[in-house]
Amino acid sequence: MHDHDHDHDRTVKPMVEEITDFEVLEIALRELCIEKGIFTAEEHRRFTEFAEQIGPTPAARLVARAWLDPDFKSLAIAEPLTASKAVGVDWLEPTGFGTPSDFTAFQVLADTPTVHHVIVCALCSCYPRPILGNSPEWYRTPNYRRRLVRYPRQVLSEFGLYLPDDVEVRVQDSNQKNRFMVMPVRPEGTDGWTEDQLTEIVTRDCLIGVALPRVGVTSNVIVDTRPALHPSGE
């Protein structure tokens, strides 16, 4: 035991000190589903742990390693599941007992100086979660999903990415069984960098394809999430 004479106000981060209806609703739905035998508490716990530990770092490391090692780049393109394992992601058992909505075919789309890839799920919000974490809110919106397929350059420009006309844009549609990530071209000014340094500039947005890696940029582009112009059901 240690003395408790320090000032908690200075050491503890603020918290929301009221219980919201949404928090209560989430628990109620979950408990009722468990009681009705739709799933077990154990299954829910395992999936929640999965949701808590995933993020874009393994994918960023995969790209950084491929930039440094041509053999690993070839492996990432030819055998993406093997390359994923090398950065700590097992697509076959990402939670220890599988994620049916995530699996299974996974491909790494390698950009070149004249071809740029960007991923979308036009139908819903399929995303390479085991290696990239949860999708950003905008990726889920009908606005991004519908318009990227039709007007890719316009949508990319809304993220601040303006590609020259001689760069071909390939929009890759994902679905429940096929997931993709983008391997961008290594940017100028990174000669002699370590894998850790390179990993830092491969942001989530670069791995989706709405941004290009740049020296000094380690955070994602933030864009306002817009409602759909023609919501489904209308």
Place this chain on the structure above:
Amino acid sequence: MMSFALLREIAAHDQVWPRMAAKYGVENPVPPWKTSLDGLCDALDRAHCATGVPTFQDRRDEEDALSATVYPDLPYPESQLVALAHSLLARGLITEDELARRLPLIRARLEA
């Protein structure tokens, strides 16, 4: 489209995360229940063979439609949560009565 008074009340109470976070000076971009909701959605997707449980595709389609029409004022992920509740109620997997009975019990437990 069906409408559920209970969910409309929750939405109208407006304890949405951007407002809560600003009120208490919290920086987390999403509410603490978000990963549990993700776990709930994954567990449901895994269980979709059970009678009446929506498939992943149905769930996401309904979330998009409900978020844009019945609950247009809710931000994400509150919209995801309430749309999921709506889908489960609409299918009769959970009834509005049992949900109405359960909510105050859980709140009492959390506030004890």
